[in-house]
Amino acid sequence: MYRCALTLALAATCVVAQAQTHRTFPANALRGELVITQFPDALLNGKPARLAPGARVKGDTNLWIAPAGLAGQKLVVHYTVETSGLLQDVWVLNPVELANKPWPTTPAEAASWTFIPGNQTWVKP
Template structure:
């Protein structure tokens, strides 16, 4: 019994510690509000969009989650868009990542701002 309780406590501590760290996002990642309406259809920032075949959604501790299980929830995310315009990668933000501002919400912003991949910050030029 003691070993199980210790293992569960250790696992929970590791998940909390992982959630408090910045994940490395690509410079192409944009910030937005995602709502899955009827998989693979979504609303991104209130506008209709679609998830790409093979799209990956990761929760706030970087674990893969099935997108259909998030239907109806409004989530603040970072996401990438493939060349066809479909959403490919989605990261649900934890509180530390959400506090990392500013972050571009449009491709035009990311084209005019400067990204520092080392500390995952953007500087408006």
């Protein structure tokens, strides 16, 4: 019983620690402002967007969130887009991740900047 309690306490500590650090994002993730209007419709950087049928949304603690529960909130996120143009993966950023600048906001910026996956940073040319 003691071992189970200790394991749960360590797991909870890891979740809290994860929320305070950088998550690993793919090189094709862009930064933007997302407002879910009426699921699956949204505004991404003020322009109409739509979440894909299998879209995954993770909160700032890296736990999955139902997108409909975020309706009306302005969120700074990292996101990926399917080839069809629909939003596929969305991560709501925590304060540490928000401070990680620069981060590309357009595919053109991502194509011209250099991504360093080890420390999750971008270098402008």
